[in-house]
Amino acid sequence: MAVRTRGEMIAETRAKLLAAGRKAFGEIGYADASMDDFTGKVGLTRGALYHHFGDKRGLFEAVIAQIDAEMTVRLKARAAKMRTPWEGFIEEGIGYIEMALEPEIRRIVLRDGPAVLGDPASWPTTNGCMTAMKECLAELAEDGVIRDVDLEATARMLTGASCYAATWIANAEDPQAISDRATAAYRRLVEGLLREPQ
Amino acid sequence: MAVRTRGEMIAETRAKLLAAGRKAFGEIGYADASMDDFTGKVGLTRGALYHHFGDKRGLFEAVIAQIDAEMTVRLKARAAKMRTPWEGFIEEGIGYIEMALEPEIRRIVLRDGPAVLGDPASWPTTNGCMTAMKECLAELAEDGVIRDVDLEATARMLTGASCYAATWIANAEDPQAISDRATAAYRRLVEGLLREPQ
DNA sequence: GTAATATCATACGCGACGTATGTCAATTGG
DNA sequence: CCAATTGACATACGTCGCGTATGATATTAC
Incomplete structure (x- = not known):
């Protein structure tokens, strides 16, 4: 199996969050999308989201x-x-x-x-x-x-x-x-x- | 002072809620407007709001x-x-x-x-x-x-x-x-x- | 005069957000 | 090669806002 470098892991985490947010925002809307919920679905927590995107709105900007x-x-x-x-x-x-x-x-x-x-x-x-x-x-x-x-x-x-x-x-x-x-x-x-x- | 009939009181309450909601929605937006906050500013509580408009969205509809x-x-x-x-x-x-x-x-x-x-x-x-x-x-x-x-x-x-x-x-x-x-x-x-x- | 109903207020639980803190791995410097 | 530092997350906690269930008061109906 390929040795995954640190940078790749980070990029993957970011991509996972982006995809999870995009899916949730697209399906149930921004207001009703729970951060705990959709981060959990990709095996992460809000901690990762706040680290990478600042807050819910920051992730939304990235999705847009x-x-x-x-x-x-x-x-x-x-x-x-x-x-x-x-x-x-x-x-x-x-x-x-x-x-x-x-x-x-x-x-x-x-x-x-x-x-x-x-x-x-x-x-x-x-x-x-x-x-x-x-x-x-x-x-x-x-x-x-x-x-x-x-x-x-x-x-x-x-x-x-x-x-x-x-x-x-x-x-x-x-x-x-x-x-x-x-x-x-x-x-x-x-x-x-x-x-x-x- | 005029004797206020019951109907007038109710209408006044409705109007107060409508005005308070309109002001809050217009100034800080729907999402950030706290029902406890703006109903309190006209001497009422959320109880009155739920009674007259069902929920936050109902009041918003009336304002629109x-x-x-x-x-x-x-x-x-x-x-x-x-x-x-x-x-x-x-x-x-x-x-x-x-x-x-x-x-x-x-x-x-x-x-x-x-x-x-x-x-x-x-x-x-x-x-x-x-x-x-x-x-x-x-x-x-x-x-x-x-x-x-x-x-x-x-x-x-x-x-x-x-x-x-x-x-x-x-x-x-x-x-x-x-x-x-x-x-x-x-x-x-x-x-x-x-x-x-x- | 009493029962019923409408009009609100109060109390409670729940979920979501933001922050503060902790942990572990990776990198750096000597 | 090892300590120190930094980065990348997870966890715990407090706060706030919403919705509901319940209660109190006054008006209307009979």
């Missing part, structure tokens, strides 16, 4: 950073597959809406996140998804595809629109049908930004 | 309903002052953004509300503000002012956009400047819905 990074990667990958920057932009917004359908993302990032950490735009991770959208808009503005708009303001509002659309979908009886409506409406909404109305 | 009703009245009043339905619609959206600048509304309705009660659209109050926006859109659609869009989906997304814009403003160093940018960008965004681009 992890999820946010994953989301950014996925969005970029989706957008890169499209032919034009404009289509890539649309795809990113729709991708955001669809990802928000996943219970873990909805619960942790969209629901509890703002309540526990405050404004998403000022999270330690700087919310990769929102900055990605802003960069996308900047490129479109440079190429003259969209009208002259306030990039940051527009990116923030579109992110908000996506979130609310996602919440709507997630609470619907027929999520797929609502998802179709939401993405279509989103497309219509952002098409209003185009310089040349198609 | 109260604030939401106030917001709806204010928005309607603002919109009614404008000349055209379209201007009224714009005014409602901007009004929503501006109201979200008030700490109490941001904290209770926008931040803790979704975390505690879930999807705003399915709150007991049915979120007066969102339905107001939907009605506004319906009228504009009938008059042919805006393009053919999904009313509900659009209303939800615009509400989300307003919320995120408001959060942005509220966390800025110069809220007034950001407010100007946000409202301008909002105007640009919804102008994309117009049938005739101006």
Whole structure:
């Protein structure tokens, strides 16, 4: 069996705590997640958690950073597959809406996140998804595809629109049908930004 | 001194609890508000709270309903002052953004509300503000002012956009400047819905 | 006038959090 | 090679907040 160095053991402990917290936060929510409970499930105690993350909120921040990074990667990958920057932009917004359908993302990032950490735009991770959208808009503005708009303001509002659309979908009886409506409406909404109305 | 009937006393107790809860929720947030604390400040105990509202969450719902009703009245009043339905619609959206600048509304309705009660659209109050926006859109659609869009989906997304814009403003160093940018960008965004681009 | 009910207050138990302290292994320095 | 120190956790304890069960008081009903 491999000799495990000290550094590896520590990294493993951190990873275990992160995974356990993420699971608990995603399944029963931040407020109801007991630290004694989910640390115990991976053979640890609150002592390890306080040592590595300071407190419950610190662990939550780390979980959010992890999820946010994953989301950014996925969005970029989706957008890169499209032919034009404009289509890539649309795809990113729709991708955001669809990802928000996943219970873990909805619960942790969209629901509890703002309540526990405050404004998403000022999270330690700087919310990769929102900055990605802003960069996308900047490129479109440079190429003259969209009208002259306030990039940051527009990116923030579109992110908000996506979130609310996602919440709507997630609470619907027929999520797929609502998802179709939401993405279509989103497309219509952002098409209003185009310089040349198609 | 007026003889206070029993019914009046009860109503007064309810109102006291509602006001105390609203104040505490608005100032320190739902999670950190101690029921023993804020009920004591109006000369009552948790016993009264459990009797009238069931539990902490029940009181929170009542507080949200109260604030939401106030917001709806204010928005309607603002919109009614404008000349055209379209201007009224714009005014409602901007009004929503501006109201979200008030700490109490941001904290209770926008931040803790979704975390505690879930999807705003399915709150007991049915979120007066969102339905107001939907009605506004319906009228504009009938008059042919805006393009053919999904009313509900659009209303939800615009509400989300307003919320995120408001959060942005509220966390800025110069809220007034950001407010100007946000409202301008909002105007640009919804102008994309117009049938005739101006 | 008495029974019943509504309106609250009080007492209690439970769970969760945060801190303070302890323990053990690993590293460092001579 | 051995002591001293540091880091990585576990354990114990105090505190606080919630929910429930119980009790007291006043009003209403009959």
